[in-house]
Amino acid sequence: MRKIVVPGEVITTERKKTRDHVFIKEGKILSDCVGLLNEKPDSVSVIPLGGRYVAQENDIIIGVVVHEVFSGYLLNINTHASSFLAKRDLDFLLKLGDIVSVKVISVNELREVDVSFPRGLNGGEIIDVSPVKIPRIIGKEGSMLNVLKNGTGCVVVAGRNGRLWVKDGNTVLLRETLALIDRESHTDNLTDKVTKFLEERKPKEKKTSAKEIAPKSESADEVEKGMDN
Amino acid sequence: MARSDGRKNDELRPIKMEVGVIPRADGSAYVEWGQNKVFAGVYGPKECLPKHTASPYKAVLKYIYRMATFSVPDRKNPRPGRREMEISKVSAEALESAIFTEKFPNTAIEITVQIIDSNAGTRVAALVAASLALADAGIPMRDLVSAVGVGKANGELIVDLNKEEEDAEDAVDIPVAVLSNSEEITLLQMDGLLTKKEWEKCADLAIEASKKINEMQKEALLKKYECKNKEGN
Numbered sequence: 001m002r003k004i005v006v007p008g009e010v011i012t013t014e015r016k017k018t019r020d021h022v023f024i025k026e027g028k029i030l031s032d033c034v035g036l037l038n039e040k041p042d043s044v045s046v047i048p049l050g051g052r053y054v055a056q057e058n059d060i061i062i063g064v065v066v067h068e069v070f071s072g073y074l075l076n077i078n079t080h081a082s083s084f085l086a087k088r089d090l091d092f093l094l095k096l097g098d099i100v101s102v103k104v105i106s107v108n109e110l111r112e113v114d115v116s117f118p119r120g121l122n123g124g125e126i127i128d129v130s131p132v133k134i135p136r137i138i139g140k141e142g143s144m145l146n147v148l149k150n151g152t153g154c155v156v157v158a159g160r161n162g163r164l165w166v167k168d169g170n171t172v173l174l175r176e177t178l179a180l181i182d183r184e185s186h187t188d189n190l191t192d193k194v195t196k197f198l199e200e201r202k203p204k205e206k207k208t209s210a211k212e213i214a215p216k217s218e219s220a221d222e223v224e225k226g227m228d229n
Numbered sequence: 230m231a232r233s234d235g236r237k238n239d240e241l242r243p244i245k246m247e248v249g250v251i252p253r254a255d256g257s258a259y260v261e262w263g264q265n266k267v268f269a270g271v272y273g274p275k276e277c278l279p280k281h282t283a284s285p286y287k288a289v290l291k292y293i294y295r296m297a298t299f300s301v302p303d304r305k306n307p308r309p310g311r312r313e314m315e316i317s318k319v320s321a322e323a324l325e326s327a328i329f330t331e332k333f334p335n336t337a338i339e340i341t342v343q344i345i346d347s348n349a350g351t352r353v354a355a356l357v358a359a360s361l362a363l364a365d366a367g368i369p370m371r372d373l374v375s376a377v378g379v380g381k382a383n384g385e386l387i388v389d390l391n392k393e394e395e396d397a398e399d400a401v402d403i404p405v406a407v408l409s410n411s412e413e414i415t416l417l418q419m420d421g422l423l424t425k426k427e428w429e430k431c432a433d434l435a436i437e438a439s440k441k442i443n444e445m446q447k448e449a450l451l452k453k454y455e456c457k458n459k460e461g462n
Binding site: 008 | 255256273274275276277285327329333334335336364365366367368369370371372373401408409410411446447449454
């Protein structure tokens with residue numbers, strides 16, 4: 001299992017490329033947060049175990065409309081400032097409280113965010129999770145997310161800003177599973193643990209209802225494929 | 230000469246630290262230091278209000294140190310007094326050198342520390358708790374801030390004065406906050422009179438003691454993930 005480091009902990013005195021969450025001081029490479037050490041032969045980074053969402057270009061995130069101006073909408077994206085979505089990028093109208101998934105187009109030096117490529121998400125609900133756990137919830141090439149979708153029968157769209165839009169299926173079980181991932185995100189073989197957890201809790205009747213919901217989950221896949229553009 | 234509670238001159242009071250105690254805060258910590266009991270909660274980086282106090286170059290730190298009215302033998306007036314305002318100011322400055330505030334322009338990081346039981350050395354206990362809470366919140370820092378009180382009482386140079394020692398006739402109280410890796414001091418106050426040689430000895434005692442505190446802080450942060458660690462290993 002990866003080693004957990006704390007702020008100011010010396011990782012190495014070798015010369016390596018520095019990536020996320022490390023800094024150099026007096027020839028040593030140190031961690032700047034509590035996280036999992038990711039040391040490779042030629043580079044070093046730390047995967048944080050906590051922290052708020054920091055917007056980066058090309059992130060797919062989930063926003064909620066909080067204000068309308070003449071030229072666009074202001075979306076709450078779980079950062080300190082709202083983000084702006086231009087009306088000319090939309091071919092449908094939004095109203096206060098609507099949920100959309102968008103892509104981050106630009107982030108300025110004040111961390112103000114412009115977004116585009118909106119996809120409307122109708123109905124459903126938002127589940128908030130810690131943004132640093134989202135990569136674990138998605139998994140390698142979406143593997144963990146698929147386990148969650150199949151195991152609970154929910155339509156799930158994951159946003160990098162710590163929001164999951166979910167619809168239909170067993171959302172209660174999904175929340176329990178997310179709590180499990182949150183607790184154990186720093187351990188190995190999490191996908192197997194989650195698969196086992198869902199298998200144990202899946203009553204036989206639910207298997208047929210999962211198949212009935214299957215056609216709808218295809219449209220969610222289309223939404224996701226569209227967003228990956 | 231033995232101290233009133235039987236400790237050696239460089240011995241700290243019993244200390245307990247726990248992280249993640251306030252679920253709704255972004256980061257939190259609870260520290261028991263001797264009789265002191267301190268809660269710290271961190272919220273942010275978030276929108277900086279009032280807006281005219283925001284900085285386009287860095288995050289603004291708001292450190293709020295308050296003592297509960299029941300934390301001392303004689304009821305303390307809940308209105309923040311000069312002492313609390315001063316402690317808040319110097320503690321914010323102590324933490325600012327450790328946090329990468331330039332990574333979060335236009336935001337505020339709010340650190341609220343509440344003392345619920347007080348027996349000398351609350352400002353250093355508060356800083357230690359605040360530092361843990363900041364790390365728990367995932368806010369990038371150069372180092373954990375470790376703090377300890379050193380000074381003189383009854384003719385001896387000692388570490389971690391308790392209330393009795395603070396009230397001694399020749400008492401000198403020196404709270405110190407240190408960035409352990411680099412041994413840089415980020416908070417230094419003194420209340421009393423010392424010779425230069427005495428001060429130099431106190432400075433060494435402070436740096437040594439702060440390293441012990443730093444180890445405890447590190448343990449407390451790792452303890453949150455400990456049970457899972459054992460499973461994995």
